[in-house]
Amino acid sequence: MSTARKAPTMADVARLAGVSPMTVSRAFKRDSSVSETTREAILQAADSIGYVFDSTASNLRSQKTDFVAVTIPSINNANFAETLRGLSDGLKDRGLQILLGYTDYDIAEEERLVEQLLRRRPEAIVVTGGRHTARTRRLLENAAIPVIETWDLPDAPIGHVVGFSNAAAVRGMVDHFVARGLTRIAFIGGDADRDTRGTDRREGFIAAMRAHGLDATRLIAAGAPPISMREGAAAMGRLLDTLPDTEAVIAVSDLSAFGALTECQRRGVAVPGRISIAGFGDYEIAEVAVPALTTLNPFPREIGSRAAGLILDVLDGRQTTPARVEIRPELLIRASSR
Amino acid sequence: MSTARKAPTMADVARLAGVSPMTVSRAFKRDSSVSETTREAILQAADSIGYVFDSTASNLRSQKTDFVAVTIPSINNANFAETLRGLSDGLKDRGLQILLGYTDYDIAEEERLVEQLLRRRPEAIVVTGGRHTARTRRLLENAAIPVIETWDLPDAPIGHVVGFSNAAAVRGMVDHFVARGLTRIAFIGGDADRDTRGTDRREGFIAAMRAHGLDATRLIAAGAPPISMREGAAAMGRLLDTLPDTEAVIAVSDLSAFGALTECQRRGVAVPGRISIAGFGDYEIAEVAVPALTTLNPFPREIGSRAAGLILDVLDGRQTTPARVEIRPELLIRASSR
DNA sequence: ATGGCCCTTGGTATCGTTACCGGGCGGGCG
DNA sequence: CGCCCGCCCGGTAACGATACCAAGGGCCAT
Structure with missing residues (x-):
């Protein structure tokens, strides 16, 4: 209808319905004592003049x-x-x-x-x-x-x-690879400390590798977090260039893991034949990818x-x-x- | 500190800073005329008692x-x-x-x-x-x-x-396929009318196919929208089973398109050799997938x-x-x- | 020196709803 | 028959900030 007129209030509704504003207020609350007939009359009156309940006033008065x-x-x-x-x-x-x-x-x-x-x-x-x-x-x-x-x-x-615990979760992943006989394991993550969860995962990786007595220096910093598919692919490219004997890769997320996977596909590197890959998060892509990605579901x-x-x-x-x-x-x- | 005490108001801050509540109010607004010294004193006083501005009151009074x-x-x-x-x-x-x-x-x-x-x-x-x-x-x-x-x-x-226009966008996609000489084109989308954009895209597909004088009945309903990678894969499976001579597939989104692509990979169907695939949305997956997915970027x-x-x-x-x-x-x- | 203007500050009423208290009325029970 | 209780409804004040009006003081121009 009109756009300039001032918005109606409970008082307007009350006048129209022939009740007090207090009763209008009750009619708009769920479990309040208003007879069903007056409630309906009030809601109908409210609707007819386009009244919309005003939370801002309610919030202040009720402190909720x-x-x-x-x-x-x-x-x-x-x-x-x-x-x-x-x-x-x-x-x-x-x-x-x-x-x-x-x-x-x-x-x-x-x-x-x-x-x-x-x-x-x-x-x-x-x-x-x-x-x-x-x-x-x-x-x-x-x-x-x-x-x-x-x-x-x-x-x-x-x-x-x-x-x-992000660190503990990654430790489980490292254990999995080690149990499969893989030892030259790399970690792909973001490069800053901004993403604290990503940092926790990287540190969990390092701690877990050391606990196994393994080299924990295959760390690829893939750019400002959050790193995504593209960064994951680029990071995998660098990894393959610089440390070609790497056997397994743990990525900070499934998205970067998938990016890494696609880079392997582009280069004809067999996954998991030559390199195993794991991600984090159990994103849908992890299940659907070919091959499907090992990952952690944090629910x-x-x-x-x-x-x-x-x-x-x-x-x-x-x-x-x-x-x-x-x-x-x-x-x-x-x-x-x- | 304590959790039970009532939260301080502007009046408390005013008392402590030795000014009126009105001045406190101005100190918390950006472009208001308060001297820099009193403003700082007020903000400092507010901070010392843990005062946090109350928007609910402000909202009501200022009607903003x-x-x-x-x-x-x-x-x-x-x-x-x-x-x-x-x-x-x-x-x-x-x-x-x-x-x-x-x-x-x-x-x-x-x-x-x-x-x-x-x-x-x-x-x-x-x-x-x-x-x-x-x-x-x-x-x-x-x-x-x-x-x-x-x-x-x-x-x-x-x-x-x-x-x-979702319909017009899909028309452009159909035109692209037709220009490439492909005529047996299928559409994978959700099955209900709930997703109005998805419905518009399907209808745009049908209209475009008819405009080219082509068969517009290769429609795969892939489940309740929004359909995702898994549903896209399943839909592609059904399509390959029932209409194996299909040459091209347009999916309602990149996610379902990617799912469709993975199904082809699992079955050894060459993309784009035997089937061309396109999606919608220019999700990151479309660019990173191998092969990269044709799509529409709606910005x-x-x-x-x-x-x-x-x-x-x-x-x-x-x-x-x-x-x-x-x-x-x-x-x-x-x-x-x- | 006086008038006028700007900058800064205060006082009062108010935004629209609801907490709180109170009251009328009808029915059940002693 | 009277009392009490529960249901339904109304009046009043208040939630905490700010719009609006007003005023004091410093400074410049006449």
Whole structure:
């Protein structure tokens, strides 16, 4: 209809329906004591004048926003998207809405983001990773809402944790290769410390190799994280050029692992005949690729749904102490490493 | 520190800094007239008691939320993620934050979502697609904020549009195959009408084939949209079983196209020797796959950034009439079809 | 010296909803 | 028959920031 007129309020609806604003308010809440007939009359009146409930006023008065803040490193990552999905689905029945921000794998950006999100007064906040700036940590500690760190198992959590050890997961992968008799193993990852999970994986690789008494210097830095298929392919190219006797490659993610695989295909290097390849994340590409890629499934969807469940438990008072939910990534041995 | 104490307000900060709440308010706004010394004193006082600005109160009083609502079909889709990225980056300098919801490719779900989002009083709303329920349309028309439909070119737009014709894009793909002398062309897509863009693409395929006087019945329904790599592979399997003389395949997306490609590899069917394959979306996989996949780049990032620019233009009064920004998808002919 | 302007700061009312308290009315029970 | 309780509804104040109006002080020009 018109666009200039001021938006109707509950008072307008109340006048039209012949009730008090208070009753209109009740009619818009789920479990409130309004007779069914008046409720319907009110909703009908509201609809007729195009009234749309105003959360901003409700939020202020009730001191509740029904927001859950979430930070992820990147929107464009199937794993984090799955976590988000698990979170979103677990929260929407309760009318909780996700307020999302992405950090671009940068903890300084995370700090800005967290402050911006806290201004909106969310009921809980979920962050990815267990490493933060001092100020971020302080902000989260003072926020007086449930804080959940995910995708990691920090030594000193801020509040709750739903995650796994990236280092331990990679160790399992190294063990797998060693058990197969492969010893000249390389690691392809990003080159900065920005991606803390990627760094943890690389360090887990180094520690695991040393534990086996093996050379842990075949490290290929493939560019600024997050590295993707193209970077994975380029990194594999350099690896084949400089260390042609490499027998196995562990990539920081399935995407880079797949890129590495395609580079082998372009060069006629047999996988797994001459080189075995493994990734991380159990992306769909890992299963569909020919050969299918050995990988680790960190159950990203479950991370989200467990976090959502935890939030509801805390808000309902069923959980009163900091929880530490450990996810156990599953090693999926596929054709690319056997 | 403590978690039980009530959160400090501007009044607390004002008391501590020895100024009025009004001045504290100004200190937290960017371009307001406060002397630099008092501003710093105020911010320092705020920090010392852990004050965090409360947007909920600000939103109500100023009737501004700095939210831009966005609906996308799925979080877990690289194309929409790119659009989101373009939007987010284009809006964040202005302090506008995205309020995201996903519809799961369902316009009934979209209706619920749009209402929920409008309750938060966003300054603008961006929706994916040009088909909506009648009520969604009414809600958007009455919202008195800029409405932008994307990823489509609707005949009767609600407000602004940033998109392209899915049907026309596929026509270009058909033309490409026909020009190469291929006539027995199949289309792999989802089986329902839920994914309106997928449906548009299939219909564009049929229309284009008929325009060339070719048989447009090689249609493989690959399951509930969005179909992905696995479904693409399965669909290709069925196609090879039932219509083995097919010369070319157009898939509704690169993901399903890649799945189809892998099925060919598993069966020893040469691509493009015996079958040419094309996808849609210019996902990274299309470029990295061996052979690289012919595809269409719809410039998803640009859709987002153009939408963001449009929002700023409208909010600043530089754009006063409904805009129709047409994106021209680029046909990328790669090894899989030559 | 006085008027006027800019910069900075304060006071008051208000955004639209809901927490809280209170009251009318009808029915069940002693 | 009276009392009590539960259901349904209304009035009032308040959530915390800011729009709006106003004023004090410093500085320049007349």
